[in-house]
Amino acid sequence: MAEKVNRARRWMLIGACAAIAGGFAIREYRLIPEDHDGGRITVAEAHEQASKGNVLLIDIRTPREWRASGIGEGAVPLDMRREDFVKALTELAGGDPATPVALICARGVRSAGLSNRLIEAGFTNVIDVPEGMLGSAAGPGWVRAGLPVRKYDEDAG
DSSP: OHHHHHHHHHHHHHHHHHHHHHHHHHHHHHTSOOOOSSEEOOHHHHHHHHHHTSSEEEEOSOHHHHHHHOEETTEEEOOTTOTTHHHHHHHHTTTOTTSOEEEEOSSSHHHHHHHHHHHHTTOSOEEEOTTTTTOBTTBSHHHHTTOOEEOOOTTTO
């Protein structure tokens, strides 16, 4: 009897470990960015280009994320979940779909996906910042690179 209980415990332990490993595998798979049809730049390049006015840097994260880590200097916060996101971005770009637009999110996953959708919507110069604010396989990210951030002002955003 004790042998059956021990065997059952082993199988339960093996099953639990397999479920945990599967969960981590799914999580990692979901963090792999889509292939992106536009350009890519590092966070340092994004900061430099936005500071010079050569690119419209859009932070597509949520207000909760902006409050947590701040917004990169030179970036404009525009929540990608807004129903009027494309319209608002078009207005920020002065109505010109050829305006260089760089997108940054937390880790480069959402920005790559949204970049592809904006290209499909007619934007012709969309650039991804795959490191994101918090870092990814592409690099350390804005925050760990020590680039300047500003506090999110809810009244202004």
